[in-house]
Amino acid sequence: MHINIQRLWDDLSSTAQFGKVQETGLTRLTFDQSDKKIREWFTTTCRNLGGIVRTDRVGNQYARFFSLNDQQSTILVGSHLDTQPNGGRFDGILGVLAGIEVIRTFMDKQHTLKHAIEIINWTNEEGARFYPPMMGSAYACGHLDLNTVLQSKDKDGYLLRNVSEGFRSDSDVLTTIKPSCYLELHIEQGPVLEKEKINIGVVTSITGISWFSIRFFGKARHAGTTPLNYRNDAFIKAAKFTIEFQKYLIENSDNIIGTIGKIENIPNTPNTVPEETILYIDVRSANEEYLNNVASVIEKIIRLKLRVNDFEVKKISSISPTNFSSLLISTIDKSIQEIGLTGRHIVSGAGHDALQLAKQIPTGMIFVPCEDGISHNVNENILKEYAENGANSLLKTILNLDETIDEYYN
Incomplete structure (x- = not known):
């Protein structure tokens, strides 16, 4: 048939x-x-x-x-x-x-x-x-x-x-x-x-699927008058994190996959140093242990590799x-x-x-x-x-x- x-x-x-x-x-x-x-x-x-x-x-x-x-x-x-x-x-x-x-x-x-x-x-x-x-x-x-x-x-x-x-x-x-x-x-x-x-x-x-938001904090300053070494740029922190997180995903590619698919920049104007940058992360794994450890991995990357403390990680949703x-x-x-x-x-x-x-x-x-x-x-x-x-x-x-x-x- x-x-x-x-x-x-x-x-x-x-x-x-x-x-x-x-x-x-x-x-x-x-x-x-x-x-x-x-x-x-x-x-x-x-x-x-x-x-x-x-x-x-x-x-x-x-x-x-x-x-x-x-x-x-x-x-x-x-x-x-x-x-x-x-x-x-x-x-x-x-x-x-x-x-x-x-x-x-x-x-x-x-x-x-x-x-x-x-x-x-x-x-x-x-x-x-x-x-x-x-x-x-x-x-x-x-x-x-x-x-x-x-x-x-x-x-x-x-x-x-x-x-x-x-x-x-x-x-x-x-x-x-x-x-x-x-x-x-x-x-x-x-x-x-x-x-x-x-x-x-x-x-x-x-x-399993987990979604996270990571909020990096900086300070808004004039883009034309503030030298690079005087800036606290939230977006630069987010960019550095993105590179380190990608390294982690590559090293663990048999067990986990992740995507930073959405970025919010505040105030999001060309001539202002960003005071906040928010990354939205989609992480997927058939191994629940890896999913449960994602928040910890994110925090370790930010604190130990970026040496940044002014950030906030939130789990938005999770499916086992x-x-x-x-x-x-x-x-x-x-x-x-x-x-x-x-x-x-x-x-x-x-x-x-x-x-x-x-x-x-x-x-x-x-x-x-x-x-x-x-x-x-x-x-x-x-x-x-x-x-x-x-x-x-x-x-x-x-x-x-x-x-x-x-x-x-x-």
């Missing part, structure tokens, strides 16, 4: 019109007009296939198929339809649309499943408009409270509560069904699979490393072997909704290559065969889980 790749590819192409940027990009932010259009497309498409479509209190969309009753054990399949600003056409979207194509294939073949299938579009996975990311799945799994979600504001001051009216309900869904496992198909967003010419990545875990179910990993391994694809185990350096689900139920992820490892970019791209391999792997894994998942609970 195989999916119809042309049908899936047509869906990927047609839905890319909702929020199209340039020729190949997307800007589809949570509950903007383009996001609302694709949500309506999702509802219409799934209902036309006979699905029961519901939303929950934060706008997560659930489309239920092959359900005999509400108590029937369910295989969850999902991802997200929102994007980054000037993002790509496949990040998240592939997982939802491939799930719909799998449903069509089962219907074409008149295949009867033992389990219901729930296709899910999670709200605000990207966190590009509202904070935090993975918002919808975190709420559904009980890791985020409703008020935090509904009171979240975008940069223009709009509340999620207000912009989502008509696209959420007054009830929850995940708590009313009986989920047996969760599967998510996604592009790798990195270069490994393509470089190694591997068809499928079987994700074993998601790295998450391991996926050995049952799901072995089932995906078996499935890709059965359909003749090559695979390798891989750790995800990006966060996904699967991270939230893995804390509750057996969870697994399937990666497909993306060209040059580019993602969160209008040039994000995959080959048609990558989509086909991924969707067929998803289909075969569902078939195998349909036969075996109940044994996990018995």
Whole structure:
């Protein structure tokens, strides 16, 4: 049994019109007009296939198929339809649309499943408009409270509560069904699979993620009248730290990766010595010990190597490393072997909704290559065969889980 790749590819192409940027990009932010259009497309498409479509209190969309009753054990399949600003056409979207194509294939073949299938579009996975990311799945799994979600504001001051009216309900869904496992198909967003010419990545875990801010203090002085040796320049301190921190990351590259992706300079004018510079750091590791030591490493670099004492380090957020179910990993391994694809185990350096689900139920992820490892970019791209391999792997894994998942609970 195989999916119809042309049908899936047509869906990927047609839905890319909702929020199209340039020729190949997307800007589809949570509950903007383009996001609302694709949500309506999702509802219409799934209902036309006979699905029961519901939303929950934060706008997560659930489309239920092959359900005999509400108590029937369910295989969850999902991802997200929102994007980054000037993002790509496949990040998240592939997982939802491939799930719909799998449903069509089962219907074409008149295949009867033992389990219901729930296709899910999670709200605000990207966190590009509202904070935090993975918002919808975190709420559904009980890791985020409703008020935090509904009171979240975008940069223009709009509340999620207000912009989502008509696209959420007054009830929850995940708590009313009986989920047996969760599967998510996604592009790798990195270069490994393509470089190694591997068809499928079987994700074993998601790295932990910690965000820090480091505030360096100096003194504002006139840039034209203050000699260098009389300056207390906050930016120079931050620059020196950046070099030393990069050295640490290189020395420990097998265990940790880090990025200084945002800088604030105060007062941020060309003719004034900076009195404050703030660095924002994203640090990721599958080793929780390394994540727990990051704050200490930062302080040691600043105090011992820079010999600076006027600074402030704050941890903004932290997510522990998450391991996926050995049952799901072995089932995906078996499935890709059965359909003749090559695979390798891989750790995800990006966060996904699967991270939230893995804390509750057996969870697994399937990666497909993306060209040059580019993602969160209008040039994000995959080959048609990558989509086909991924969707067929998803289909075969569902078939195998349909036969075996109940044994996990018995």
